[in-house]
Amino acid sequence: MALSIQVVIDCADPDKVAHFWADALHYKIQDPPTGYDSWEAFLQAHHVPEDQWTRASAIVDPAGKGPRIFFQRVPEAKTVKNRVHLDINASQLATDPAASQAERQQRIITEAGRLTELGARELYRMEEFGNLCITMADPENNEFCVQ
Template identity: 55%
Template sequence: MARTVQITFDCADPDTVARFWAEVLGYQLQDPPEGFDSWEEALEAFGVPPAKRNDASAVVDPEGSGPRLFFQRVPEGKQVKNRVHLDVRSAPGLEGDARMAALEEEAERLIALGATRLYRHEPAPPLDGGHIVMADPEGNEFCLD
């Protein structure tokens, strides 16, 4: 039986990181529970103190095909390079200069959203088409591929 997955991010500011990834992937913030117009209203009804209302957030694929991304507040900051990272497929089917131009364009869009550009790997055919390594607003590495 096939399983679905959720990708979980440890972070200091779940709302900010969730909104960033929603923009990157064309996802949306997960809707509040049925019967509530907003998460603020739901959390108030559940008795969650204001200081705890940014302890978690989630984004979902509006088409329902991609994995849910869950963001949870943790007390410690990021220490080392991620052992697992996301590859954001920004130039499928493109090669060479066209591929790298598409990746550069996407990198600029993501920088405007709060990402940091780390470095660029030039194409090395036949197996490496080139990619750009980025970091989200809390330093989690990901690749534009």
């Protein structure tokens, strides 16, 4: 049986980065545990000091198919290229193989534009074997690709 995974992203502002990625991936901020109407209520009940309430956040796929993504505050800023990154498969090549190359590229460009409006920035574009890949950075400069 395969094991489930959680992707963890280090950042300075977990709430800000979690909201960006929730919007980017059509995920949602994870609901508080059953029996609590908010995360604040949960944290208070577990005697977590208020100055620790913003040290983490998580997002989940509302359909329950994608992995949970956890954002944790770290003291150091990002200084070099990510060793692991997320790819957003906007071209839908696997689910719509009949789409033309032009249609797939337009989907990628449109998605990159939407992500820019959410706070990402484009770093560079690359095309290999007719496939476009746009490398971008999230609000804290973590690289990801739109392909």
